[in-house]
Amino acid sequence: MLNEKQIANRKKGIGASEAGIVMGLSANVSPYQLWMVKTGRAEPDDLSELPQVYWGSLHETEIANHYAKIMNCKVRRVTNTLFHKEHSFMLCHLDRKIENMSKVLECKFAMFAKDDWGPNGSDIVPMSYIVQVQYQLAVTGYQEADLAVLIGGYDFRVYHFKRDEELINKIIEEVSAFWKCVETDTAPELRDRTDAALAYPFNNTNLKEAEPEVVKVVEEFREVRAKAKELEEKRDKLSDMLTLFIKDAEGIRTDKEVLATWKLTARGSRTLKVMEARA
Numbered sequence: 001m002l003n004e005k006q007i008a009n010r011k012k013g014i015g016a017s018e019a020g021i022v023m024g025l026s027a028n029v030s031p032y033q034l035w036m037v038k039t040g041r042a043e044p045d046d047l048s049e050l051p052q053v054y055w056g057s058l059h060e061t062e063i064a065n066h067y068a069k070i071m072n073c074k075v076r077r078v079t080n081t082l083f084h085k086e087h088s089f090m091l092c093h094l095d096r097k098i099e100n101m102s103k104v105l106e107c108k109f110a111m112f113a114k115d116d117w118g119p120n121g122s123d124i125v126p127m128s129y130i131v132q133v134q135y136q137l138a139v140t141g142y143q144e145a146d147l148a149v150l151i152g153g154y155d156f157r158v159y160h161f162k163r164d165e166e167l168i169n170k171i172i173e174e175v176s177a178f179w180k181c182v183e184t185d186t187a188p189e190l191r192d193r194t195d196a197a198l199a200y201p202f203n204n205t206n207l208k209e210a211e212p213e214v215v216k217v218v219e220e221f222r223e224v225r226a227k228a229k230e231l232e233e234k235r236d237k238l239s240d241m242l243t244l245f246i247k248d249a250e251g252i253r254t255d256k257e258v259l260a261t262w263k264l265t266a267r268g269s270r271t272l273k274v275m276e277a278r279a
Contacts, residue, residue, distance in 0.1 A: 006079075006093050009091060010093075013083075013090060013179065014089060015091055016092040016133075016135040019171055021034045022175050023131060023171070023174050024191070025128040026128065029045075031178060031188045031191065032187060032189070032199070033195065035181055035182060035188050039182055052110070059109050060095060062150075063107040063148050063149075064095065064105060066156060067105060070156075070158075073098055075096040075099065076097050076099055077095075077096060078093070078094040078095075078097050084138065084139045087175075089179045091139065092135060092139045094136060102142040103142060103143075103144045104140065104142055104144070105145070106129070106133055106136070106148070107149075110151045111152065112152060114126075118159070119157075122160075123159055123161050124159070125147060130161070131171060134168050134171060135171055135175075137161075138168045144162060144163070145160075145161045146161070147161070239272055242262070242274070243272055246260070246262045249262075250262070251263070259275060
């Protein structure tokens with residue numbers, strides 16, 4: 001977790017974990033929402049109670065220590081804020097630095113091993129983390145970074161990264177453009193209806209004339225809505241058929257696989273679950 005001084009410094013620019021937001025890699029926070037925070041229009045969300053953040057902070061020391069043990073090296077906690085020599089708005093807070101080496105250690109805790117986590121020893125991790133470590137290399141000037149992750153509380157992996165100048169240049173380009181939006185108080189492009197609701201919280205009494213391409217969007221929306229309603233009704237009918245067939249059993253199966261279950265939940269009601277088809 002960041003200390004008070006680090007949090008204050010973060011207001012001066014873009015941190016490594018925010019670079020992915022700037023580049024549109026976050027599903028939860030848009031560039032526009034980050035811009036609102038950086039321009040003082042909104043307060044940053046308190047993420048400390050999110051399970052992945054809470055457990056990540058709790059296990060950071062153990063992850064770093066285990067990394068040092070298996071890699072036969074020493075690691076050092078870095079408490080100060082580091083700034084890029086040329087682009088002062090680029091800053092980062094390192095989890096650890098590997099002693100006697102120009103090398104970063106980033107520590108992560110992941111609740112599940114999804115497909116975007118590659119095998120131990122590779123460089124296949126979620127793209128937002130790749131951007132984060134390359135951003136750290138850009139700020140520090142270092143050539144290497146390792147990312148140590150504990151997945152599900154038992155699966156420990158280490159990923160290795162070399163400095164990628166092409167990606168770093170792309171990151172600097174996009175972060176520079178974003179920071180210019182902050183300095184000039186110019187909003188970046190809105191991404192979705194969440195951004196639209198933030199940008200336009202109130203409406204006037206006028207109706208806006210729809211351009212031809214917008215009319216096409218409305219027509220497509222109506223088609224999708226109609227299909228969705230039809231599919232929902234069909235799904236409900238199929239659900240009725242399955243539960244009437246299962247009756248008091250736990251579910252149904254073939255000689256090769258379980259097809260569906262209808263089990264009693266802790267809340268006292270039965271929930272129908274249809275399994276995905278096998279590949």
